[in-house]
Amino acid sequence: MSNSNIEYYNMYADDFFEGSVDADMSEWRNRFIKYLPDGGRVLDAGCGSGRDSKAFIMQGYSVVAMDASREMCKRASELLGQEVWQMRFDEMSFDDEFDGVWACASLLHVPISEMADVLKKIKHGLRPEGIFYASFKYGEGETVKDVRSFTNYTLESVCELLKGAGFRVLECDISYDVRPGREEEKWVNVIAVS
Secondary structure, rough: HHHHHHHHHHHHHHHHHHHHHOOHHHHHHHHHEEEEEEEOOOEOOOOOOOOOHHHHHOOEEEEEEEOOOOOOHHHHHHHOOOOOOEHHHHHOOOOEEEEEEOOOOHHHHHHHHHEEEEEEHHHHHHEEEEEEEEEEEOOOOOEEEEEEEEEEHHHHHHHHHHHHHOEEEEEEEEEOOOOOOOOOOEEEEEEEEO
């Protein structure tokens, strides 16, 4: 994630927290959870507000939450009542530690040129047959909005991306944004196994 993206989330942390903490991602969380062992260990990679980490914890999972923005880490830590690690994707060095990695609307900030390395780190952090969820804005290529850079994918391109990284795709589908006023925005969601 670029420094301009991180600084954006540091600067607008309160707005982003308020705008995302109550977004209903239960459909995709439930799809993800059905592949996980009860009480498994989950990495919330790019946890933002901590919304999904909290839901996983409440369902009995052990969660490691991380985010690149120090201000988002502070707010998520308060929500969760546990430490949230300030870490960039390229700093991950997990080894066979997680039953699942959840990356909701976070990897979309990774440039195409760096994505293969980040996916390799995620795969390395998963246990055998570990489950990986990611979501991206629907589209093609890299774009910039409000100084933030985004990498967009279609159903076809995200499946090819994950297959190329050695994952087997289990589910891939389009959804619409659940935040008020953004219902027309399309997202690509993918669940894969390591």
